[in-house]
Structures are given as C-alpha cells and as structure tokens.
Amino acid sequence: MAWRAALRSKAVIPGLLSCSSHGRLCASPTFITQRNNSTSPKIKVDYDQTTGVAVLHMQSPPVNSLSLDFLTELCISLEKLEMDKGCRGLIITSNQPKVFSAGLDILEMYGKSPEHCGEFWKVVQEMWLKLYGSNMVTIAAISGSSPAGGCLLSLTCDYRIMADNPRYTIGLNETQLGIVAPFWFKETMVNTVGHRNTEVALQLGLLYKPAEALKIGLVDQLVPEDQVFTVASQTMTKWLTIPEHARQITKSMMRNPTIDKLRTNREADIQNFVSFITKESIQKSLRMYMEMLKQRKA
Amino acid sequence: MAWRAALRSKAVIPGLLSCSSHGRLCASPTFITQRNNSTSPKIKVDYDQTTGVAVLHMQSPPVNSLSLDFLTELCISLEKLEMDKGCRGLIITSNQPKVFSAGLDILEMYGKSPEHCGEFWKVVQEMWLKLYGSNMVTIAAISGSSPAGGCLLSLTCDYRIMADNPRYTIGLNETQLGIVAPFWFKETMVNTVGHRNTEVALQLGLLYKPAEALKIGLVDQLVPEDQVFTVASQTMTKWLTIPEHARQITKSMMRNPTIDKLRTNREADIQNFVSFITKESIQKSLRMYMEMLKQRKA
Amino acid sequence: MAWRAALRSKAVIPGLLSCSSHGRLCASPTFITQRNNSTSPKIKVDYDQTTGVAVLHMQSPPVNSLSLDFLTELCISLEKLEMDKGCRGLIITSNQPKVFSAGLDILEMYGKSPEHCGEFWKVVQEMWLKLYGSNMVTIAAISGSSPAGGCLLSLTCDYRIMADNPRYTIGLNETQLGIVAPFWFKETMVNTVGHRNTEVALQLGLLYKPAEALKIGLVDQLVPEDQVFTVASQTMTKWLTIPEHARQITKSMMRNPTIDKLRTNREADIQNFVSFITKESIQKSLRMYMEMLKQRKA
Numbered sequence: 013m014a015w016r017a018a019l020r021s022k023a024v025i026p027g028l029l030s031c032s033s034h035g036r037l038c039a040s041p042t043f044i045t046q047r048n049n050s051t052s053p054k055i056k057v058d059y060d061q062t063t064g065v066a067v068l069h070m071q072s073p074p075v076n077s078l079s080l081d082f083l084t085e086l087c088i089s090l091e092k093l094e095m096d097k098g099c100r101g102l103i104i105t106s107n108q109p110k111v112f113s114a115g116l117d118i119l120e121m122y123g124k125s126p127e128h129c130g131e132f133w134k135v136v137q138e139m140w141l142k143l144y145g146s147n148m149v150t151i152a153a154i155s156g157s158s159p160a161g162g163c164l165l166s167l168t169c170d171y172r173i174m175a176d177n178p179r180y181t182i183g184l185n186e187t188q189l190g191i192v193a194p195f196w197f198k199e200t201m202v203n204t205v206g207h208r209n210t211e212v213a214l215q216l217g218l219l220y221k222p223a224e225a226l227k228i229g230l231v232d233q234l235v236p237e238d239q240v241f242t243v244a245s246q247t248m249t250k251w252l253t254i255p256e257h258a259r260q261i262t263k264s265m266m267r268n269p270t271i272d273k274l275r276t277n278r279e280a281d282i283q284n285f286v287s288f289i290t291k292e293s294i295q296k297s298l299r300m301y302m303e304m305l306k307q308r309k310a
Numbered sequence: 311m312a313w314r315a316a317l318r319s320k321a322v323i324p325g326l327l328s329c330s331s332h333g334r335l336c337a338s339p340t341f342i343t344q345r346n347n348s349t350s351p352k353i354k355v356d357y358d359q360t361t362g363v364a365v366l367h368m369q370s371p372p373v374n375s376l377s378l379d380f381l382t383e384l385c386i387s388l389e390k391l392e393m394d395k396g397c398r399g400l401i402i403t404s405n406q407p408k409v410f411s412a413g414l415d416i417l418e419m420y421g422k423s424p425e426h427c428g429e430f431w432k433v434v435q436e437m438w439l440k441l442y443g444s445n446m447v448t449i450a451a452i453s454g455s456s457p458a459g460g461c462l463l464s465l466t467c468d469y470r471i472m473a474d475n476p477r478y479t480i481g482l483n484e485t486q487l488g489i490v491a492p493f494w495f496k497e498t499m500v501n502t503v504g505h506r507n508t509e510v511a512l513q514l515g516l517l518y519k520p521a522e523a524l525k526i527g528l529v530d531q532l533v534p535e536d537q538v539f540t541v542a543s544q545t546m547t548k549w550l551t552i553p554e555h556a557r558q559i560t561k562s563m564m565r566n567p568t569i570d571k572l573r574t575n576r577e578a579d580i581q582n583f584v585s586f587i588t589k590e591s592i593q594k595s596l597r598m599y600m601e602m603l604k605q606r607k608a
Numbered sequence: 609m610a611w612r613a614a615l616r617s618k619a620v621i622p623g624l625l626s627c628s629s630h631g632r633l634c635a636s637p638t639f640i641t642q643r644n645n646s647t648s649p650k651i652k653v654d655y656d657q658t659t660g661v662a663v664l665h666m667q668s669p670p671v672n673s674l675s676l677d678f679l680t681e682l683c684i685s686l687e688k689l690e691m692d693k694g695c696r697g698l699i700i701t702s703n704q705p706k707v708f709s710a711g712l713d714i715l716e717m718y719g720k721s722p723e724h725c726g727e728f729w730k731v732v733q734e735m736w737l738k739l740y741g742s743n744m745v746t747i748a749a750i751s752g753s754s755p756a757g758g759c760l761l762s763l764t765c766d767y768r769i770m771a772d773n774p775r776y777t778i779g780l781n782e783t784q785l786g787i788v789a790p791f792w793f794k795e796t797m798v799n800t801v802g803h804r805n806t807e808v809a810l811q812l813g814l815l816y817k818p819a820e821a822l823k824i825g826l827v828d829q830l831v832p833e834d835q836v837f838t839v840a841s842q843t844m845t846k847w848l849t850i851p852e853h854a855r856q857i858t859k860s861m862m863r864n865p866t867i868d869k870l871r872t873n874r875e876a877d878i879q880n881f882v883s884f885i886t887k888e889s890i891q892k893s894l895r896m897y898m899e900m901l902k903q904r905k906a
Contacts, residue, residue, distance in 0.1 A: 031864075188850070191854060504803075
C-alpha cells in the first residue's frame, strides 16, 4: 500500500489549498484589489492548427492558485477550444517552477460573503464538468506539486505524466485543513485509484510522492523533470491516432454516470459547500492555515 | 500500468473483430451463401458424465468468428448443458490454431439490413447473458489470440487461463475500428480489471500481450501453450469441490446487478446498436477494415 | 493473483465459522445453558481518557466466537464508546492465542428456532452497522486467524494490521461450509479489495495467508507477531492528528451508500437469512461441519 509509505514519509505535511500570494500580502485587501484588477492573463493557450493540439499554460504566480478569476479564464479558454472542431487534444501544464497548481485559492473562501463563496464554487464545478467531460484528449503534464484542487485538475484528464522528483507531491489533501473533498472529487478519485485507496487517502488527506502516486495509479507515468512536456506531446500523438468518434463515445460512457450526479445536484452541492465553508469553525481553520503558510514563507 | 507497455508495443495494431473468411472470399455473396448452408457444426461439445464437466470446442475455421450461425449453435449448446443438472463445469476452448476467437463476424454487420443486424445483436446479447449468468463453473482455456468479442467471451467465464505466448493478444479493441463497445461489455471489463484500466483500454482499444493481461487481471493465469487445457481441467476439479449451491448463489450476487441492467434494457440496446452500425460512416469504417484484412492476408 | 496462490496452498481448508466450545461439548444443551448463564464478560474495554483511545479486547475462549451474547456485549460497549465524545479511537484485538475471532457461532444457527436465528442475525447486522459507520478511528490488531465473521469484523475497521505468521489465515470463507455471505459482507469486501478479487474469494470461500492478504489489500500491514498491538497504537496516534470533523464526514461519504443499503433492507435481510439457514439441507451442512470440527479436535 503506497499510502502507508506516504503516511510514514514527510509527504503528509499539510500542503493543501493555496493562497494566491503565498505570504505577506496574503490577507491584504490591497492585494485582493490588485489581483482583481490584474489584466495579465493567468492562462496562455498555444493552439497548433496543423496538429489539432492545444497547450494550456497556467501562468498565475506564484503557484497557479485556482482563484475565481483564474477559473473563469480557464473555463472560457476550454469553451473556445471545445467548440473548435479542429482542436482534438489538450495538454495542460504549468509555467510556474516546481508547481502544477496549488489548488483552490483560500482567499476566495476566507472572510467572503456566502454569495461570493457560491459564485466561486460554481466555477469550480464548471471547470470540473468541462474537463472531465471534454471531447478532447486531455493530458496533464504535471511539472511540479499538485495538491488538492491541483490534483483534481489533473484527475480530470485522460492521462497524467508527472515529473519524477521526490520533492513534489500530489493528492487530495483537503482533510488536513479541516475541509472535506466533495462527492465529485471523491468519485473522480475512486474512478482512478479505486475505493479503498480513496477511502484512506481522503480520510488522511494524503499527499503522495511521484513513485507512490504511480504505484496506486494516481498518475500514469513518471519521467525526468525536463521531459514532462515532450513525453506529453508524444503521448498525445499516439492518442490522436484512435478513431475520434468512437473514443469520444467510449469516454462519455465511462464518465457520464459520475458527471450526471453533479449535473443533477449542482445547486444542492453549492448550498452544501457554502453552508460548510462559512461556518465559524471552518473559517478559523482557514485562518490558522494561512498563518502557517505565512510563517513557513517568512 | 500494463497498458502503457501495451501502448508502446506492437500489440496496439488493429486486430479486432473478424471476418469469417479472412481474405479473398471475405465479402463474396457466394461465400456467404456457402456459409449459411454449411452443415458442419461450428461447435463440438464433449460432455463427461462421470466428472460433470463439458468441454466446448470452437471449431469454425479459420478464426472462430462469432457469426449468427456460430452464436446460435453456441447458445443452443449452452442451453442444453445448463438444463442438465449433472453438468457442473464448462471449459471453453478453441480447436483452431493460434486463436481463441477473433470476435464478432463483421460480415453480419456489413451491408446488412437493420433487421439482420438486430437479429445478430440479439444473439450476441443472448450468448453473454447465458455465459455471464451460468450456474456452471466456467473456465476459458485461451489457447490463442482473443480480441474484441473473443475477449468478451472469455471475460464471461469464472476463470481465464491463457497460453503464455507473446505473439497472442487479448482485449476489447473495438475503438480501433471505430466501433464502440456497448455498456455491458464495459461493465464486464470494469468488474474484472476495474474502472481506470477499463477507461484507458476501451478508449485506446488496447490489445494486451499475455504478461500485460495478467498484470491488470484481464486473465488469471499464464501457462505454456501446450498445457492450457490440462491446467484448465485441473483448475476445474478444484472449483468443483466447492459446495455448489452456495457458490451459485454467490456468483449470482456478484453478477446479477450487471446482468439485470442488460435484461431490462435489451430492446433499447439492440436499437442503439442497429442505428449505430448502419450509419454510413460506420459502414465505411467496416469496409476499410475488411480491405486491410484482405491486404494483410495477400 | 494472490488467490491463485491461496487456491494452491493449504489455506483453502474449510476453517470458517466457529463453534464456541470447539469440540466435545459442542452441541450439548448443558453447555449452552452454562454459556448463557456465564457472567464472565466476553469483552474487556480499556479506555485511556488522556489519549482518547479505547482498546477492545475480545476474551471469549477458546476462539472468540461471535455468539449472541458476545455480539450483544460488543454492541453495548461500542454504543458507550461512541457516545463518549472524548473517545476518538478504537483498537480491536484478541486476548485469545492464535485467533482474532473465528467468526459467527454456529450454535446460534444450528437447531434453533427461526425466532432465535432472526434475533441472532439482527445483532450481527447491528455490530456491522455500528463499526462500519463508527465516528471513531477504528484499527484491527489482527493477532491470529480471522475467518468468516472474524474477517468481516476486521473489514469494518479503518485499518488492518496482521501478525505476519503464515499459519494464520483471513477471509470470508462462508461458501466452503455451504453458507452464503450476505450482500453487505460482499459490499464491504468489494469496497476493500475490489470486485474481481471478491468474486473469486467468495465463490471459492478462500482463506488467505497474511502475505496473500496484504497483496490483494485485505489487510494493510504485516508486522511481527509480538508487535501487532504496538504498531496499532502508533498508527492510531498518527490517525488522531487528522482534523476530526473533516475525517468523520469523509468516512461517512465513503461508507454511507453501503450502510444505507442495509439500513433500508434490514428486515428483508433477516427474513432472507432465517429462511436460508433453517433449510434442512443447510442445517445438515452445519451438522457435518461441527462433526468435522469435533474429529479434528479429537
């Protein structure tokens, strides 16, 4: 059981979720205003019409936090690509060093109104619905750590290639922060690594080193750090040789039962999230976690 | 992940489905007429009343294509055996060299009327229902390659023993031909190798070499080619020591949820198949595939 | 496949269920009267309020048979612990040498009235419902063999540590006796080791040696025999560092779908058990099994 090793290793330090500023400016209203007014795109898409492959670079310093703005940009980009029938494959990767994505941005959930939290959660759902149900071949080129929402993002893809660097970790570690991964995070993980691995991983909020992640099937392939993107491109070429229509129908058949559960419970899932995250005890957990992040940084 | 190896290996050449004449006579009306008039049995059953074990030899040259005639004979044989309370075990094997079964006969789906396609699909369903729900202990002695419908046939059994010859492959590779494995093929595979292995295998239409098939649990045991049947017989002897009634109820408990899904959706599944397979684009795929088979043969 | 090894090994001797007297007194009414009047507790609970960890010692000689009395005591103990909000972890272990628990007590099912059998089954359900749905962290310190109901007991826990002694076995081997594991035993096992492993294990009534059990995930960790309890305590300490509320909600999310199936079918499941176990043929199987146990003992 790889998660026993994870449990023993230092990988089980809380490292989940993220704070888009990682430190000093973290809870500063000034910062938040700056962030909202920022016009530099958090996502860069390179689409090669000759190959039909788009590469989506996450480039939101310092750790590609999944903020409301980030996810909105992501969803818009995905919608455009999905509608372009020539675009058949999507590689998702990070331009930030050492990190794929640090997950959902705590600042969208801490000290915010229920309305804001609900709006945020809706776009988290939207990202998952778009990616898990994408008609494109989707490959995650995981070039660094990928906790919590970052792990979810990679789990929506058809294939996961991770940098073989033992300093990186991946996992749905929400529980470590006192947060609960919702049922569709859980089902995505069960579909990937099975019920028992998920039960332990989610209860303990485990973060896995690459070798452990490979062992339980949380990622599909490890490659040297400088080859992650190259191998992702080569893999994409192979996947694109498969008859497209049959592959798409097959993918839908495998994933639609899970997708339909969220689609038919979307509003209830938002209410559930909002009432949970706005609890005083949970807000306190978030504050403590952000303070710990600041101290680590300092 | 064994399917990564499969992806790299030559195993991922399209080899699915089959054409009952493998070549020159393939689409010839003359041939089809001959075939329909054929009186030589495509199935030979040896039933040993002293042991309670029947051996079903598939003997339809060249590659045990699962044609309408073949499947009809198979279902009749199964029905007879199932009704004989003395018959407690069934070993399914092939008398053809190098192949267990090459799968569904394309000639039953190419250039045929919707009525014919529907009739054909009904007997494919019937074969699966009878075998996956059999009260007998069923063991597949997989003496050669077993793509597509041949793989499904083996997956219905309680235990799979395959010849350890790296030139043989097994898998549900329908997608490679532009065809989609229906939901009950999918569920049978999920029940055997889990959700994630199935998702990748079906999307890519992977064919696995024996060692890879063993690794993901698509087969249970590999033995030298000349011992496949002997080991199947020995395994049967062990299974038959288990109290029969309790074993049958247990088997039903494990498989009935899947079986019930097809039973309650049988007509819709036929309509779904017929409307898909009679599409012009799919018919074109089938034609191209048969031409490729001819050229390979030539 | 570990169960192939199990099939070859001597592990597949019928060893399931248990007879609370193991031998001469087995079916003696005198004995049963003595047993019912017994005032020595079958369960000893040591609860350390400073750590919040309770240790439940099973101490019903000779083999911790799960009798009506035993299970009633167990359920009362569990209810008390669950209601004490300070009690956050539970280690279940055995004070009997070489055995964790030998499973359900045959004497509660053999020669008994339908009413008695129904009452017995209800408390078996209750034990499972309480443990599989426990808010506490539950760890099984499996210090010896654990067939049938003993295996189920350990499967309800969050983590299983077993003594690494090849003379011990674990498994749901009901089928070997002609009994059928009910659907919730099955689902608990599927949730732990997956569908295919369960299908084979339950059909054949397999008992696994520790190494094989670890391989399929039936237990989580093997340790030298004298360290089972120590490692269980250390593991508990780690699990208790996890934010409690989030862990509990996560556990419920993973297990409630299975628990709800029994909750909503509890009466039907009792009727099903009673009508099965009171059949003449099944009673005969139980008698033969008890006689075999007596002869082995003699």
